[in-house]
Amino acid sequence: MRTIRFERQDTVGRIVLANPPYNRLDLQFSESLRQAVHDASQSDIRVLVVQAEGPHFSFGGEVREWPGKDVNWFHTFVAEVNLSYRAIEALRVPTIAAVQGVAFGGGLELALACDFIVAAEDAVFRCVEVTTGMLPIAGALQRLAERVGRGRASRFAMLGEPISGSLAGELGIATHVVPEAELAQATEALARKLALGPTKSYAATRKLLKVWSAGGVPAADATLLDITMDLFDTEDCTRGFLNTAKAFDLDIEPPEMLFNGR
Known part of the structure; x- marks a missing residue:
């Protein structure tokens, strides 16, 4: 079963996380995401939306697959995840993450790889890596620091404090915040506006x-x-x-x- 897919409607492309309800990022995730980004880059879309099926954007990495692996495996895994996220940033079209429910760990980092984050008011962002003795492995720390400053980035990464969608908007992590019932409509309106732009x-x-x-x-x-x-x-x-x-x-x-x- 494909857990990530690329689809398009006119000039709006979508990368869909299709492993609900938690959309955990498993061992096949980075390869599947890179393929979806490649498909997007080869199309004539003018905007890309990253969205998720189900109640949550993503709970982050499928940590249950990690115990027993050695450091060489982890090095390759982290490198591949970063390549897939940086591929989104390298696209030549605007990108939007539409976030409902939870965006933890790698899910937060996936959203931060996009130009715009449209968040539901009751969405929850969180750097959970500290709870396992790790740090954000795919760019959240430096991208949070870029958006909210070093002090707040340290707070969120070291203390693992949750960030509501509303607070994310106030801090500049999310660019748009709406009630969850309006998330799809707001995302579509932004995508269509960008698709008709320069x-x-x-x-x-x-x-x-x-x-x-x-x-x-x-x-x-x-x-x-x-x-x-x-x-x-x-x-x-x-x-x-x-x-x-x-x-x-x-x-x-x-x-x-x-x-x-x-």
């Missing part, structure tokens, strides 16, 4: 933010000119400038555009 501009924004994450403001400033010039001759940018110029001539607000992603 895809190449989104890709450039993601690229610049990655440079900033790695090297701070000086590195981003040094890269900004090249990234900007790559956008100038795109079809969307050309049409966008013309649309705005005409509006200025008429002394009106520029009308909303539908971009074609080129």
Whole structure:
């Protein structure tokens, strides 16, 4: 049975965790996720949603499979999980995680690999690794520090405190927070908005933010000119400038555009 699948509707792609109710990340997870991300990258989607079937996003790693393994196995496992999550970050389209119920451990890290997190108000995020004597193995610690600061990241990782969906929104971990009954609708609305937007501009924004994450403001400033010039001759940018110029001539607000992603 496939526990992860890629599907698409028009230009909206979806990676679905399909092992409810807990969607635990088992030994086949990283390979299956990489295949799903590969399928997404080979398609012409303009946005990707990561979502889960059942009441929970993911309880994290299937730790019951780990006892008795040696350190070489664990090294390979951690490396493969990180490769699969970084593959999501390497996509050239915006990514959204839709989180209901629990997102623990690797489930939280999967959500943090996305640009946007749409969370149910009563969702629960948690770094549970400390309860096993481990630390977050797929990037949660540094990505939390990037979003909420070192102090809060230390608190959540070292104390294993749960973070409600509402608090995640207040802290900037989640970008959108809604009642659980509205999660699917809110996610779909955001996905459709992004799918109709300037895809190449989104890709450039993601690229610049990655440079900033790695090297701070000086590195981003040094890269900004090249990234900007790559956008100038795109079809969307050309049409966008013309649309705005005409509006200025008429002394009106520029009308909303539908971009074609080129």
